[in-house]
Amino acid sequence: MSPATPRPTTAAAAPAGASPAAPAALGVEGLTVGYAGAPVMADLTLEVPAGQIVALLGANGAGKTTLLRTVSGLLTPRSGRVVLDGEDLSAVSVEDRVRRGLAQVPEGRSVVAELSVEENLHLGALWKIPARRARRDAVEAMYDAFEPLSRRRRSLGHQLSGGERQMLSLARALIAEPRVLLLDEPSLGLAPRVVAQLLDTLRDTARRTGLTVLLAEQNVTSALSVADRGVVLGLGEIVADAPAADIAADPALRHAYLGF
Numbered sequence: 001m002s003p004a005t006p007r008p009t010t011a012a013a014a015p016a017g018a019s020p021a022a023p024a025a026l027g028v029e030g031l032t033v034g035y036a037g038a039p040v041m042a043d044l045t046l047e048v049p050a051g052q053i054v055a056l057l058g059a060n061g062a063g064k065t066t067l068l069r070t071v072s073g074l075l076t077p078r079s080g081r082v083v084l085d086g087e088d089l090s091a092v093s094v095e096d097r098v099r100r101g102l103a104q105v106p107e108g109r110s111v112v113a114e115l116s117v118e119e120n121l122h123l124g125a126l127w128k129i130p131a132r133r134a135r136r137d138a139v140e141a142m143y144d145a146f147e148p149l150s151r152r153r154r155s156l157g158h159q160l161s162g163g164e165r166q167m168l169s170l171a172r173a174l175i176a177e178p179r180v181l182l183l184d185e186p187s188l189g190l191a192p193r194v195v196a197q198l199l200d201t202l203r204d205t206a207r208r209t210g211l212t213v214l215l216a217e218q219n220v221t222s223a224l225s226v227a228d229r230g231v232v233l234g235l236g237e238i239v240a241d242a243p244a245a246d247i248a249a250d251p252a253l254r255h256a257y258l259g260f
């Protein structure tokens with residue numbers, strides 16, 4: 001799906017003055033967060049080094065979405081903090097976290113159903129690349145990275161297949177040149193071939209731009225195949241944090257926490 005000869009990256013297409021996508025490290029320190037009742041996780045600490053893809057794994061209900069929503073600022077922790085490039089984000093609003101380069105693609109996708117693919121992409125880039133011509137270049141770069149979308153430019157969001165919608169969600173996030181991307185189950189409901197394409201594009205983009213990714217997934221094998229590291233959540237704590245290949249090769253861990 002990625003082009004043989006890449007076009008200019010969106011960073012190169014950005015107008016003068018826009019900051020390039022410098023990699024950022026993400027940290028979670030001593031995080032306790034939950035809803036009413038018992039916390040979902042207590043005193044959780046996690047590092048996502050700049051430029052790495054970390055797969056966040058764990059059974060249904062383990063707390064993956066809760067953790068991502070806390071990092072993006074949608075949930076407020078009871079204690080602990082989220083740190084971006086060494087800076088405490090506790091007092092930083094959701095919007096300002098996005099401005100600092102933290103983007104989230106939520107579970108269930110984020111496409112505007114009434115707008116075309118092209119309009120969705122322009123909308124995703126609007127605040128970051130206000131100049132229309134530069135934005136058009138950035139949109140073209142996304143069509144190169146997500147080739148199936150280029151054949152659906154005029155299709156409305158609600159006319160897309162699940163896989164196309166998921167590609168558009170990811171493209172919409174990437175076009176704003178985030179430094180850190182939080183992805184919640186991008187494989188949900190997709191055929192294995194589409195999942196592989198999507199994650200390959202994610203990995204290519206991360207390698208090219210230095211994007212840092214925290215990737216929550218139920219699709220353990222696919223996630224570990226593109227990740228540098230894997231973190232397994234179980235019973236409110238991290239039960240494994242190791243190179244992706246080591247987690248994939250650990251049968252006891254797979255049986256106990258990953259269900260295969």
Ligand SMILES: Nc1ncnc2c1ncn2[C@@H]1O[C@H](COP(=O)(O)OP(=O)(O)OP(=O)(O)O)[C@@H](O)[C@H]1O
Binds near residue numbers: 066
């Ligand atoms: N809005 C909410 N109100 C109350 N409890 C919630 C809420 N959202 C999630 N929970 C609970 O918090 C726990 C963690 O849920 P979370 O959605 O973070 O899990 P997850 O790892 O993302 O699971 P899945 O793989 O099914 O998406 C679960 O026990 C869930 O029931």
Ligand SMILES: [Mg+2]
Binds near residue numbers: 066184
């Ligand atoms: Mg979830």
